[in-house]
Amino acid sequence: MMLRKFAAAVLAGTVLAAAPIAGALAQEKPQIAVLLFSRGFEFMVALDQGAQAEAEKLGVDITVLDGQSNTEVQTRQIEDLLVSGVDAIVISPNNSEEIVPAVRKANEANVPVVAVDGVVGEGADVVSYVGFDNAAGGATAADYLAGLGDISEVLELQGALGAYHAQKRGGGFNDAAKGKFEVLSRPAEWTAENAQAITADVLTANPDVDGIFTHNDEMIRGVLAGLRQIDKAAKVGEEGHVVIVGIDGTPLALQRIRDGEQDGTVNQDPFEMGALAVRSAVAALNGETVPPQQLLPATMVTKENVDDPDLWGNRFEP
Incomplete structure (x- = not known):
């Protein structure tokens, strides 16, 4: 079975479908920032590509930042984004616990935060965690x-x-x-x-x-x-x-x-992970209910199915 069929079954239909921006949001073109913990991994680069493709599809502006595997860098990024008036943040945390104070500042500013590929620790709120099981x-x-x-x-x-x-x-x-x-x-x-x-x-x-x-x-x-x-x-x-x-x-x-x-x-599919995280951020801005946790399935790859064209590693272009 192709992997897209697996992904479509994630959480028995709780994964958000792509939808256009509603009402005033469509006119204002929301600003969404995606904070990667590091671009030093092909997986993160693919997640970036998936997020950008989905943002273009949904008609939102997106900024992607490299956290350089450093929580202090990600903290400064969040603080700068809040000053600049960002509408929503998607973050792959370098460290789940250390990033809590920065995410709490976003909470206080009423800026929705979606965690992707890594959770945010207790003490801060996220709209949803999008990741891999x-x-x-x-x-x-x-x-x-x-x-x-x-x-x-x-x-x-x-x-x-x-x-x-x-x-x-x-x-x-x-x-x-x-x-x-x-x-x-x-x-x-x-x-x-x-x-x-x-x-x-x-x-x-x-x-x-x-x-x-x-x-x-x-x-x-x-x-x-x-x-x-x-x-x-x-x-x-x-x-x-x-x-x-x-x-x-x-x-x-x-x-x-x-x-x-x-x-x-x-x-695990970073293209779908990035797309789903952006989709969830947009849904939150639209006032829609977003599942608190959305997990993509685990699929074993061996010599029998290594050439499946749906595998992200076969679709990735650096």
Whole structure:
């Protein structure tokens, strides 16, 4: 089944459909700002593209800002936007808790805020959280590994400890793995550099590890380098191959699957995520009721469906 059909079924019809701006809003052309936590990831660039395409469709002006993986930068951005008179804010927070005071200022100014791809912590209000079902993503990866039938010990390379994505993905993965295989969890802070060092160290000390799960696809670059470092870089189907699964569905991950370097990834669609976040902000400005949480589904990608044209990694153009 094509992924668009999956996306259409998100939350059993609670996802907002595109609609024109109503009444006075259509005449004033609302100003919406999208604050990315960082443009250093292809996923965020695709989310940006999805948001801009939807804004054009709905007839609103959009400004996209790069948070540079820094909460202080995002805080200043929100403060400047409130001074400039922005109508709504869409934010992918660098840190869920640290951004609370800035979002609270938007609340006080009656500027609706939509969180996308990451939640805003307690103490501030958002119209909606638009994201990926991270717990289901982790569970999907664990189910795939368990379904192979011969996986006994898996290295889990975690994102930043305390980060919403890492907690949810790790929780879903470990819950689904119980009774199926042993999990060795190590914090790698989302980076390929950390993943390389940890992979080499852990597999040297634990040669029975036969699977690796990473909280994002970016870390798999480091995983492969670490495996090469210790002469364990066998491809899919070769003797000694270590099964590798990530999350995101990036273009590089899809190519690695084609090349036999990566076994699978759990897809999440940033194009739809960005579009839905903008759609939700516009709906809030129109006075419409917006679901408080809108989660896109987790879909497993392997060599069997890696060429599906609906996968965002196959549609992405830098």
